[in-house]
Amino acid sequence: MSGSTGKAAPAWITAGMLAFSSPALAHPHVFAEARLNVAIGPERQVEALRHVWRFDDLFSSTVLVEFDKNQDLKLDEEELKEVAGVVHDSLAEFNYFQIVSANGRDVAMEAPAELMADFTDNQLIILFESKPKEPLQLKGKVNFGVYDPTFYTAIDFTEDDYLEVENLPQDCNHTVVRPDPDDAIAQNQSTLTEAFFNDPTGTDYSKIFATKLELTCKG
Numbered sequence: 224m225s226g227s228t229g230k231a232a233p234a235w236i237t238a239g240m241l242a243f244s245s246p247a248l249a250h251p252h253v254f255a256e257a258r259l260n261v262a263i264g265p266e267r268q269v270e271a272l273r274h275v276w277r278f279d280d281l282f283s284s285t286v287l288v289e290f291d292k293n294q295d296l297k298l299d300e301e302e303l304k305e306v307a308g309v310v311h312d313s314l315a316e317f318n319y320f321q322i323v324s325a326n327g328r329d330v331a332m333e334a335p336a337e338l339m340a341d342f343t344d345n346q347l348i349i350l351f352e353s354k355p356k357e358p359l360q361l362k363g364k365v366n367f368g369v370y371d372p373t374f375y376t377a378i379d380f381t382e383d384d385y386l387e388v389e390n391l392p393q394d395c396n397h398t399v400v401r402p403d404p405d406d407a408i409a410q411n412q413s414t415l416t417e418a419f420f421n422d423p424t425g426t427d428y429s430k431i432f433a434t435k436l437e438l439t440c441k442g
Contacts, residue, residue, distance in 0.1 A: 251377035254279040255349075257369055259380070261436065263390040269359040272321065272332070272367065276349045276378060283347040298342045307340040310349055320378060321353060322368040322433050330365075331356040361395055361440045368433035379434070386436040395440040402432055 260273040278286075290302045298306065314320065315334060323330040335351040342348070359365070367386075369378050380386050383399040391397060 251371075251375060253282045253376040255376065255378045256385075257378045257380050258385040259367065259369060259387070259436065261367055261388045261438075263361065263388060263392070265390075267361045267392055267440075269355055269361070269365070271352050271354050272323070273352050274319075274321075274350065274369070278347040278349070280345055283342070283345060286347050287342065287345075298340075303340040303342065306347070307338040307349070310340070311335070311338045311351075317372060319351065319353060320369050320371050320376075322366070322370055322435070323355070323359075324366045325359060326363040326365075330359055361392060361438060363440065365438045365440070366400075366435045367438075368435040370433035386434075388436070388438065391438070392440060395438050398437045398439070400435045400437050402434075 255276040255278045257277075258275040261269060262271045262273065264270040286306060287296070287298060290298060290306050292302060293299070318332060319335065321332050323332055332353050333356050335353045338349055338351040340347065340349055369380075371378060380399070386399050388397050
């Protein structure tokens with residue numbers, strides 16, 4: 224697929240996947256409103272990322288139809304567990320859409336042990352918590368974002384307050400960065416070559432488009 228990340232879209236959202244040759248031609252088909260809480264421990268280490276995603280009505284109704292085994296027009300506890308399990312397995316190869324970096328270097332995250340699913344006001348809600356694989360100290364610039372590298376799902380932080388930090392040290396500042404897509408492409412034009420898009424190992428340019436919570440610390 225020209226311009227893809229080299230990976231298939233998650234199994235639960237593959238229907239209708241369209242080919243594209245550049246980010247400008249990608250069209251999300253699933254929409255979710257997100258919240259992210261970054262928990263900082265007393266030793267200035269990132270303890271956890273707590274995610275909440277609320278999906279759009281259309282996609283949520285599709286999930287309801289697919290997983291409502293007893294056809295009672297709601298998702299009971301067992302059905303919600305099945306939804307959570309499918310989402311958990313499907314997003315594993317995409318790092319659960321998480322983008323974390325420290326001073327320009329990617330930070331590896333542990334896979335969440337499980338996801339929780341809820342269905343409220345006709346909308347699917349996914350909740351989970353993840354942790355860095357290695358201790359992540361707040362020093363210099365640390366960025367946190369959520370983005371689908373396949374461009375199939377639009378995960379949006381509609382308010383800056385939806386990206387929050389718990390126990391932010393006094394010598395740290397936090398900023399919400401919302402890149403302009405055209406500016407992001409222009410600034411990275413030198414790397415977005417034909418060889419880049421045709422890399423058989425896959426490409427991941429999602430981080431240049433992701434809304435990020437940026438922490439800048441002196442410590």
